[in-house]
Amino acid sequence: MTGPLFETMYETFYNLAGPPFHNTPNSRFFFETEQHKEALAKLEYTVRNRRGFALITGDIGSGKTTLSRTLISRLGQDAKTAVINNTRVSSQQLLELIASEFGIENSVAGDKVKLLTSIKQFVTHQHTMDRAVVVIIDEGQCLTIDEFEEIRLLTNLETEAHKLVQLLILGQPELRQTLRHPRLAPLIQRIVMYMHLKPMSFEDMTRYIAFRLVRASKGRPNVDFSREALRMIYARSEGVPRVVNLVCDNALLVGYSRNTQMVDSQVVDAAITQMLPNLDLESTDQFGEVGGPAADMLEEELDHGRRL
Ligand SMILES: Nc1ncnc2c1ncn2[C@@H]1O[C@H](COP(=O)(O)OP(=O)(O)OP(=O)(O)O)[C@@H](O)[C@H]1O
Ligand SMILES: [Mg+2]
Known part of the structure:
Protein backbone atom coordinates (compact mmCIF):
# COMPACT_ATOMS: atom_id res chain seq x y z
CA MET A 1 0.00 0.00 0.00
CA THR A 2 1.39 3.42 -0.88
CA GLY A 3 1.90 6.14 1.73
CA PRO A 4 -0.62 8.72 0.53
CA LEU A 5 -3.38 6.10 0.03
CA PHE A 6 -2.80 4.76 3.55
CA GLU A 7 -2.90 8.29 4.95
CA THR A 8 -6.15 9.08 3.15
CA MET A 9 -7.74 5.91 4.51
CA TYR A 10 -6.73 6.66 8.08
CA GLU A 11 -8.18 10.13 7.76
CA THR A 12 -11.49 8.81 6.45
CA PHE A 13 -11.55 6.19 9.21
CA TYR A 14 -11.39 8.91 11.88
CA ASN A 15 -13.56 11.40 9.97
CA LEU A 16 -10.66 13.79 9.33
CA ALA A 17 -10.16 16.08 6.35
CA GLY A 18 -6.38 16.16 6.64
CA PRO A 19 -3.50 14.97 8.80
CA PRO A 20 -3.96 16.26 12.38
CA PHE A 21 -0.40 15.78 13.61
CA HIS A 22 1.79 16.84 10.72
CA ASN A 23 5.08 18.15 12.01
CA THR A 24 5.04 21.44 10.12
CA PRO A 25 4.92 24.90 11.73
CA ASN A 26 1.48 25.55 10.22
CA SER A 27 -0.18 28.61 11.82
CA ARG A 28 -3.63 27.13 11.06
CA PHE A 29 -2.88 24.50 13.69
CA PHE A 30 -1.49 27.00 16.20
CA PHE A 31 -2.82 26.14 19.64
CA GLU A 32 -2.74 28.77 22.34
CA THR A 33 -1.20 27.18 25.39
CA MET A 200 3.48 21.89 27.73
CA SER A 201 1.78 20.83 30.95
CA PHE A 202 -0.28 17.62 30.88
CA GLU A 203 -3.51 19.65 30.73
CA ASP A 204 -2.20 21.80 27.88
CA MET A 205 -1.10 18.69 25.99
CA THR A 206 -4.53 17.10 26.39
CA ARG A 207 -6.23 20.21 25.01
CA TYR A 208 -3.59 20.48 22.29
CA ILE A 209 -4.36 16.96 21.02
CA ALA A 210 -8.12 17.58 21.06
CA PHE A 211 -7.66 20.94 19.29
CA ARG A 212 -5.56 19.50 16.47
CA LEU A 213 -8.01 16.63 15.92
CA VAL A 214 -10.96 19.03 15.68
CA ARG A 215 -8.97 21.37 13.40
CA ALA A 216 -8.26 18.53 11.02
CA SER A 217 -11.75 17.02 11.12
CA LYS A 218 -14.73 17.37 8.84
CA GLY A 219 -16.95 18.19 11.78
CA ARG A 220 -16.29 15.91 14.70
CA PRO A 221 -13.30 13.58 14.76
CA ASN A 222 -14.34 9.98 15.22
CA VAL A 223 -11.63 9.04 17.71
CA ASP A 224 -11.11 9.00 21.48
CA PHE A 225 -7.98 8.94 23.60
CA SER A 226 -8.17 7.22 27.00
CA ARG A 227 -6.75 8.98 30.06
CA GLU A 228 -4.11 6.27 30.41
CA ALA A 229 -3.14 6.70 26.75
CA LEU A 230 -2.72 10.45 27.31
CA ARG A 231 -0.55 9.80 30.35
CA MET A 232 1.71 7.55 28.29
CA ILE A 233 1.96 10.14 25.52
CA TYR A 234 2.93 12.73 28.10
CA ALA A 235 5.54 10.46 29.66
CA ARG A 236 7.11 9.77 26.27
CA SER A 237 6.96 13.32 24.91
CA GLU A 238 7.57 15.23 28.14
CA GLY A 239 5.15 17.78 26.72
CA VAL A 240 7.28 18.71 23.70
CA PRO A 241 4.81 19.45 20.86
CA ARG A 242 6.90 17.90 18.08
CA VAL A 243 7.19 14.59 19.97
CA VAL A 244 3.50 14.68 20.93
CA ASN A 245 2.71 14.94 17.20
CA LEU A 246 4.92 11.98 16.40
CA VAL A 247 3.43 9.73 19.06
CA CYS A 248 -0.15 10.72 18.19
CA ASP A 249 0.38 10.22 14.45
CA ASN A 250 1.81 6.76 15.11
CA ALA A 251 -1.00 5.93 17.53
CA LEU A 252 -3.63 6.82 14.90
CA LEU A 253 -1.89 4.54 12.42
CA VAL A 254 -1.82 1.68 14.93
CA GLY A 255 -5.50 2.26 15.80
CA TYR A 256 -6.41 2.24 12.14
CA SER A 257 -4.51 -0.97 11.49
CA ARG A 258 -6.33 -2.55 14.47
CA ASN A 259 -9.66 -1.21 13.29
CA THR A 260 -10.34 0.71 16.51
CA GLN A 261 -11.32 4.32 17.08
CA MET A 262 -10.30 4.10 20.72
CA VAL A 263 -6.69 5.07 21.30
CA ASP A 264 -5.94 3.29 24.57
CA SER A 265 -2.75 2.35 26.42
CA GLN A 266 -2.16 -0.72 24.23
CA VAL A 267 -2.39 1.31 21.05
CA VAL A 268 -0.02 3.97 22.41
CA ASP A 269 2.34 1.31 23.70
CA ALA A 270 2.56 -0.22 20.22
CA ALA A 271 2.96 3.25 18.68
CA ILE A 272 5.83 4.14 21.01
CA THR A 273 7.56 0.81 20.44
CA GLN A 274 7.60 1.54 16.72
CA MET A 275 9.28 4.91 17.25
CA LEU A 276 12.98 5.57 17.43
CA PRO A 277 14.28 5.03 20.95
CA ASN A 278 14.63 8.15 23.02
CA LEU A 279 18.18 9.20 22.31
CA ASP A 280 18.39 10.85 25.68
CA LEU A 281 19.46 14.19 24.31
CA GLU A 282 20.87 16.05 27.23
CA SER A 283 19.34 19.40 27.95
N1 LIG B 1 1.50 26.20 19.87
C1 LIG B 1 1.48 25.21 18.96
N2 LIG B 1 0.33 24.90 18.33
C2 LIG B 1 0.28 23.92 17.42
N3 LIG B 1 1.33 23.17 17.05
C3 LIG B 1 2.51 23.43 17.65
C4 LIG B 1 2.65 24.46 18.62
N4 LIG B 1 3.93 24.48 19.02
C5 LIG B 1 4.56 23.52 18.33
N5 LIG B 1 3.72 22.88 17.50
C6 LIG B 1 4.01 21.73 16.64
O1 LIG B 1 5.24 21.18 17.04
C7 LIG B 1 6.14 21.13 15.93
C8 LIG B 1 7.48 21.65 16.38
O2 LIG B 1 7.37 23.05 16.58
P1 LIG B 1 8.41 24.09 15.97
O3 LIG B 1 8.97 23.60 14.68
O4 LIG B 1 7.73 25.41 15.97
O5 LIG B 1 9.50 24.00 17.11
P2 LIG B 1 10.87 24.79 17.24
O6 LIG B 1 10.92 25.29 18.65
O7 LIG B 1 11.00 25.78 16.15
O8 LIG B 1 11.92 23.60 17.08
P3 LIG B 1 13.46 23.66 16.60
O9 LIG B 1 14.25 24.13 17.79
O10 LIG B 1 13.79 22.25 16.26
O11 LIG B 1 13.54 24.59 15.43
C9 LIG B 1 5.55 22.00 14.83
O12 LIG B 1 5.74 21.39 13.59
C10 LIG B 1 4.09 22.09 15.17
O13 LIG B 1 3.39 21.13 14.44
MG1 LIG C 1 12.32 25.96 14.59
Whole structure:
Protein backbone atom coordinates (compact mmCIF):
# COMPACT_ATOMS: atom_id res chain seq x y z
CA MET A 1 0.00 0.00 0.00
CA THR A 2 1.39 3.42 -0.88
CA GLY A 3 1.90 6.14 1.73
CA PRO A 4 -0.62 8.72 0.53
CA LEU A 5 -3.38 6.10 0.03
CA PHE A 6 -2.80 4.76 3.55
CA GLU A 7 -2.90 8.29 4.95
CA THR A 8 -6.15 9.08 3.15
CA MET A 9 -7.74 5.91 4.51
CA TYR A 10 -6.73 6.66 8.08
CA GLU A 11 -8.18 10.13 7.76
CA THR A 12 -11.49 8.81 6.45
CA PHE A 13 -11.55 6.19 9.21
CA TYR A 14 -11.39 8.91 11.88
CA ASN A 15 -13.56 11.40 9.97
CA LEU A 16 -10.66 13.79 9.33
CA ALA A 17 -10.16 16.08 6.35
CA GLY A 18 -6.38 16.16 6.64
CA PRO A 19 -3.50 14.97 8.80
CA PRO A 20 -3.96 16.26 12.38
CA PHE A 21 -0.40 15.78 13.61
CA HIS A 22 1.79 16.84 10.72
CA ASN A 23 5.08 18.15 12.01
CA THR A 24 5.04 21.44 10.12
CA PRO A 25 4.92 24.90 11.73
CA ASN A 26 1.48 25.55 10.22
CA SER A 27 -0.18 28.61 11.82
CA ARG A 28 -3.63 27.13 11.06
CA PHE A 29 -2.88 24.50 13.69
CA PHE A 30 -1.49 27.00 16.20
CA PHE A 31 -2.82 26.14 19.64
CA GLU A 32 -2.74 28.77 22.34
CA THR A 33 -1.20 27.18 25.39
CA GLU A 34 -0.87 29.72 28.19
CA GLN A 35 2.72 30.52 27.33
CA HIS A 36 2.32 30.43 23.52
CA LYS A 37 -0.60 32.81 23.89
CA GLU A 38 1.39 35.15 26.12
CA ALA A 39 4.42 35.04 23.82
CA LEU A 40 2.32 35.78 20.75
CA ALA A 41 0.54 38.69 22.43
CA LYS A 42 3.82 40.21 23.59
CA LEU A 43 5.44 39.79 20.19
CA GLU A 44 2.52 41.40 18.44
CA TYR A 45 2.62 44.26 20.94
CA THR A 46 6.36 44.72 20.41
CA VAL A 47 5.97 44.90 16.63
CA ARG A 48 2.83 47.03 16.51
CA ASN A 49 4.27 49.53 18.96
CA ARG A 50 7.65 49.56 17.21
CA ARG A 51 9.46 48.63 20.40
CA GLY A 52 12.44 47.06 18.61
CA PHE A 53 13.96 43.83 19.76
CA ALA A 54 12.40 40.59 21.07
CA LEU A 55 14.07 37.34 21.97
CA ILE A 56 12.46 33.91 22.28
CA THR A 57 14.34 30.82 23.39
CA GLY A 58 13.00 27.31 23.79
CA ASP A 59 14.11 23.70 23.57
CA ILE A 60 14.04 21.75 20.33
CA GLY A 61 10.48 21.29 19.08
CA SER A 62 8.93 23.63 21.66
CA GLY A 63 7.12 25.77 19.08
CA LYS A 64 9.42 28.72 18.25
CA THR A 65 9.07 28.52 14.47
CA THR A 66 5.32 27.87 14.73
CA LEU A 67 5.03 30.96 16.92
CA SER A 68 6.87 33.15 14.41
CA ARG A 69 4.72 31.86 11.51
CA THR A 70 1.60 32.64 13.49
CA LEU A 71 2.90 36.13 14.25
CA ILE A 72 3.50 36.75 10.55
CA SER A 73 0.01 35.60 9.68
CA ARG A 74 -1.50 37.80 12.44
CA LEU A 75 0.39 40.85 11.20
CA GLY A 76 -0.76 40.26 7.63
CA GLN A 77 -0.51 43.39 5.48
CA ASP A 78 0.55 45.50 8.46
CA ALA A 79 4.14 44.30 8.18
CA LYS A 80 6.89 43.46 5.73
CA THR A 81 8.76 40.46 7.05
CA ALA A 82 12.14 38.93 6.29
CA VAL A 83 12.66 35.44 7.70
CA ILE A 84 16.23 34.21 7.90
CA ASN A 85 16.58 30.49 8.52
CA ASN A 86 19.90 29.84 6.91
CA THR A 87 22.24 31.45 9.38
CA ARG A 88 25.34 29.62 8.16
CA VAL A 89 26.41 32.61 6.08
CA SER A 90 28.93 35.41 6.45
CA SER A 91 27.81 38.62 8.13
CA GLN A 92 27.84 40.46 4.79
CA GLN A 93 25.70 37.72 3.24
CA LEU A 94 23.31 38.01 6.15
CA LEU A 95 22.52 41.62 5.24
CA GLU A 96 22.21 40.59 1.59
CA LEU A 97 19.78 37.84 2.58
CA ILE A 98 17.68 40.27 4.57
CA ALA A 99 17.65 42.73 1.65
CA SER A 100 16.64 40.04 -0.79
CA GLU A 101 13.86 38.82 1.53
CA PHE A 102 12.48 42.36 1.40
CA GLY A 103 12.70 42.31 -2.36
CA ILE A 104 15.42 44.98 -2.44
CA GLU A 105 17.32 44.84 -5.71
CA ASN A 106 20.37 42.67 -5.90
CA SER A 107 22.52 45.26 -7.66
CA VAL A 108 23.84 46.55 -4.34
CA ALA A 109 25.15 43.14 -3.23
CA GLY A 110 28.82 43.23 -2.32
CA ASP A 111 28.85 46.92 -1.38
CA LYS A 112 27.98 47.18 2.28
CA VAL A 113 27.40 50.93 2.36
CA LYS A 114 25.02 50.78 -0.60
CA LEU A 115 23.34 47.75 0.90
CA LEU A 116 22.68 49.53 4.17
CA THR A 117 21.51 52.65 2.32
CA SER A 118 19.02 50.60 0.30
CA ILE A 119 17.73 48.86 3.41
CA LYS A 120 17.36 52.23 5.12
CA GLN A 121 15.41 53.64 2.18
CA PHE A 122 13.15 50.61 2.18
CA VAL A 123 12.58 50.83 5.91
CA THR A 124 11.84 54.57 5.82
CA HIS A 125 9.40 54.10 2.96
CA GLN A 126 7.52 51.36 4.85
CA HIS A 127 7.41 53.64 7.90
CA THR A 128 5.70 56.37 5.89
CA MET A 129 3.20 53.73 4.74
CA ASP A 130 2.62 52.86 8.42
CA ARG A 131 3.88 49.34 7.86
CA ALA A 132 6.17 47.56 10.31
CA VAL A 133 9.42 46.09 9.06
CA VAL A 134 10.20 42.83 10.84
CA VAL A 135 13.39 40.79 10.64
CA ILE A 136 12.98 37.30 12.08
CA ILE A 137 16.10 35.27 12.70
CA ASP A 138 15.19 31.65 13.32
CA GLU A 139 17.77 29.14 14.58
CA GLY A 140 19.54 32.07 16.27
CA GLN A 141 21.82 29.64 18.13
CA CYS A 142 23.74 29.24 14.85
CA LEU A 143 24.60 32.95 14.63
CA THR A 144 28.13 34.10 15.38
CA ILE A 145 29.02 37.16 17.41
CA ASP A 146 30.06 38.96 14.19
CA GLU A 147 26.66 38.30 12.67
CA PHE A 148 24.87 39.60 15.74
CA GLU A 149 26.97 42.76 15.55
CA GLU A 150 25.98 43.17 11.91
CA ILE A 151 22.34 42.84 12.84
CA ARG A 152 22.78 45.52 15.46
CA LEU A 153 23.29 48.02 12.65
CA LEU A 154 19.67 47.45 11.73
CA THR A 155 18.46 48.16 15.23
CA ASN A 156 20.08 51.59 14.97
CA LEU A 157 17.49 52.67 12.43
CA GLU A 158 15.04 54.69 14.44
CA THR A 159 13.07 57.89 14.73
CA GLU A 160 12.93 59.85 17.97
CA ALA A 161 9.95 57.83 19.11
CA HIS A 162 10.18 54.48 17.38
CA LYS A 163 12.45 51.70 16.25
CA LEU A 164 12.10 51.33 12.50
CA VAL A 165 13.18 47.71 12.32
CA GLN A 166 11.55 45.14 14.58
CA LEU A 167 13.96 42.33 15.28
CA LEU A 168 12.82 38.94 16.52
CA ILE A 169 15.44 36.35 17.33
CA LEU A 170 14.40 32.77 18.05
CA GLY A 171 16.73 30.02 19.10
CA GLN A 172 17.57 27.08 21.27
CA PRO A 173 18.71 27.77 24.85
CA GLU A 174 22.44 27.84 24.01
CA LEU A 175 21.74 31.10 22.14
CA ARG A 176 21.76 32.79 25.54
CA GLN A 177 25.36 31.73 25.90
CA THR A 178 26.41 33.63 22.77
CA LEU A 179 24.42 36.69 23.80
CA ARG A 180 26.39 36.93 27.01
CA HIS A 181 29.51 37.93 25.12
CA PRO A 182 30.63 41.42 26.19
CA ARG A 183 30.77 42.61 22.57
CA LEU A 184 27.05 42.03 22.36
CA ALA A 185 26.20 44.10 25.42
CA PRO A 186 24.85 47.00 23.28
CA LEU A 187 22.52 44.61 21.50
CA ILE A 188 21.35 42.93 24.69
CA GLN A 189 20.47 46.29 26.21
CA ARG A 190 17.98 46.74 23.39
CA ILE A 191 15.92 43.65 24.22
CA VAL A 192 12.45 44.77 25.27
CA MET A 193 10.78 41.37 25.41
CA TYR A 194 12.17 37.98 26.33
CA MET A 195 10.48 34.63 26.86
CA HIS A 196 11.65 31.07 27.21
CA LEU A 197 9.21 28.44 25.91
CA LYS A 198 8.85 25.49 28.23
CA PRO A 199 7.26 22.13 27.39
CA MET A 200 3.48 21.89 27.73
CA SER A 201 1.78 20.83 30.95
CA PHE A 202 -0.28 17.62 30.88
CA GLU A 203 -3.51 19.65 30.73
CA ASP A 204 -2.20 21.80 27.88
CA MET A 205 -1.10 18.69 25.99
CA THR A 206 -4.53 17.10 26.39
CA ARG A 207 -6.23 20.21 25.01
CA TYR A 208 -3.59 20.48 22.29
CA ILE A 209 -4.36 16.96 21.02
CA ALA A 210 -8.12 17.58 21.06
CA PHE A 211 -7.66 20.94 19.29
CA ARG A 212 -5.56 19.50 16.47
CA LEU A 213 -8.01 16.63 15.92
CA VAL A 214 -10.96 19.03 15.68
CA ARG A 215 -8.97 21.37 13.40
CA ALA A 216 -8.26 18.53 11.02
CA SER A 217 -11.75 17.02 11.12
CA LYS A 218 -14.73 17.37 8.84
CA GLY A 219 -16.95 18.19 11.78
CA ARG A 220 -16.29 15.91 14.70
CA PRO A 221 -13.30 13.58 14.76
CA ASN A 222 -14.34 9.98 15.22
CA VAL A 223 -11.63 9.04 17.71
CA ASP A 224 -11.11 9.00 21.48
CA PHE A 225 -7.98 8.94 23.60
CA SER A 226 -8.17 7.22 27.00
CA ARG A 227 -6.75 8.98 30.06
CA GLU A 228 -4.11 6.27 30.41
CA ALA A 229 -3.14 6.70 26.75
CA LEU A 230 -2.72 10.45 27.31
CA ARG A 231 -0.55 9.80 30.35
CA MET A 232 1.71 7.55 28.29
CA ILE A 233 1.96 10.14 25.52
CA TYR A 234 2.93 12.73 28.10
CA ALA A 235 5.54 10.46 29.66
CA ARG A 236 7.11 9.77 26.27
CA SER A 237 6.96 13.32 24.91
CA GLU A 238 7.57 15.23 28.14
CA GLY A 239 5.15 17.78 26.72
CA VAL A 240 7.28 18.71 23.70
CA PRO A 241 4.81 19.45 20.86
CA ARG A 242 6.90 17.90 18.08
CA VAL A 243 7.19 14.59 19.97
CA VAL A 244 3.50 14.68 20.93
CA ASN A 245 2.71 14.94 17.20
CA LEU A 246 4.92 11.98 16.40
CA VAL A 247 3.43 9.73 19.06
CA CYS A 248 -0.15 10.72 18.19
CA ASP A 249 0.38 10.22 14.45
CA ASN A 250 1.81 6.76 15.11
CA ALA A 251 -1.00 5.93 17.53
CA LEU A 252 -3.63 6.82 14.90
CA LEU A 253 -1.89 4.54 12.42
CA VAL A 254 -1.82 1.68 14.93
CA GLY A 255 -5.50 2.26 15.80
CA TYR A 256 -6.41 2.24 12.14
CA SER A 257 -4.51 -0.97 11.49
CA ARG A 258 -6.33 -2.55 14.47
CA ASN A 259 -9.66 -1.21 13.29
CA THR A 260 -10.34 0.71 16.51
CA GLN A 261 -11.32 4.32 17.08
CA MET A 262 -10.30 4.10 20.72
CA VAL A 263 -6.69 5.07 21.30
CA ASP A 264 -5.94 3.29 24.57
CA SER A 265 -2.75 2.35 26.42
CA GLN A 266 -2.16 -0.72 24.23
CA VAL A 267 -2.39 1.31 21.05
CA VAL A 268 -0.02 3.97 22.41
CA ASP A 269 2.34 1.31 23.70
CA ALA A 270 2.56 -0.22 20.22
CA ALA A 271 2.96 3.25 18.68
CA ILE A 272 5.83 4.14 21.01
CA THR A 273 7.56 0.81 20.44
CA GLN A 274 7.60 1.54 16.72
CA MET A 275 9.28 4.91 17.25
CA LEU A 276 12.98 5.57 17.43
CA PRO A 277 14.28 5.03 20.95
CA ASN A 278 14.63 8.15 23.02
CA LEU A 279 18.18 9.20 22.31
CA ASP A 280 18.39 10.85 25.68
CA LEU A 281 19.46 14.19 24.31
CA GLU A 282 20.87 16.05 27.23
CA SER A 283 19.34 19.40 27.95
CA THR A 284 21.50 22.11 26.43
CA ASP A 285 20.21 24.62 28.91
CA GLN A 286 23.21 25.87 30.85
CA PHE A 287 21.75 29.22 31.77
CA GLY A 288 23.00 30.31 35.12
CA GLU A 289 26.17 28.26 35.05
CA VAL A 290 28.32 30.97 33.57
CA GLY A 291 29.22 33.98 35.61
CA GLY A 292 30.94 37.29 34.95
CA PRO A 293 29.68 40.81 34.35
CA ALA A 294 28.26 40.10 30.88
CA ALA A 295 26.23 37.20 32.28
CA ASP A 296 24.90 39.37 35.09
CA MET A 297 23.99 42.04 32.62
CA LEU A 298 22.16 39.63 30.38
CA GLU A 299 20.20 38.31 33.35
CA GLU A 300 19.26 41.87 34.23
CA GLU A 301 18.26 42.76 30.71
CA LEU A 302 16.27 39.58 30.32
CA ASP A 303 14.48 40.33 33.59
CA HIS A 304 13.72 43.76 32.27
CA GLY A 305 12.28 42.18 29.09
CA ARG A 306 10.00 39.97 31.15
CA ARG A 307 8.45 43.05 32.70
CA LEU A 308 7.08 44.28 29.35
N1 LIG B 1 1.50 26.20 19.87
C1 LIG B 1 1.48 25.21 18.96
N2 LIG B 1 0.33 24.90 18.33
C2 LIG B 1 0.28 23.92 17.42
N3 LIG B 1 1.33 23.17 17.05
C3 LIG B 1 2.51 23.43 17.65
C4 LIG B 1 2.65 24.46 18.62
N4 LIG B 1 3.93 24.48 19.02
C5 LIG B 1 4.56 23.52 18.33
N5 LIG B 1 3.72 22.88 17.50
C6 LIG B 1 4.01 21.73 16.64
O1 LIG B 1 5.24 21.18 17.04
C7 LIG B 1 6.14 21.13 15.93
C8 LIG B 1 7.48 21.65 16.38
O2 LIG B 1 7.37 23.05 16.58
P1 LIG B 1 8.41 24.09 15.97
O3 LIG B 1 8.97 23.60 14.68
O4 LIG B 1 7.73 25.41 15.97
O5 LIG B 1 9.50 24.00 17.11
P2 LIG B 1 10.87 24.79 17.24
O6 LIG B 1 10.92 25.29 18.65
O7 LIG B 1 11.00 25.78 16.15
O8 LIG B 1 11.92 23.60 17.08
P3 LIG B 1 13.46 23.66 16.60
O9 LIG B 1 14.25 24.13 17.79
O10 LIG B 1 13.79 22.25 16.26
O11 LIG B 1 13.54 24.59 15.43
C9 LIG B 1 5.55 22.00 14.83
O12 LIG B 1 5.74 21.39 13.59
C10 LIG B 1 4.09 22.09 15.17
O13 LIG B 1 3.39 21.13 14.44
MG1 LIG C 1 12.32 25.96 14.59
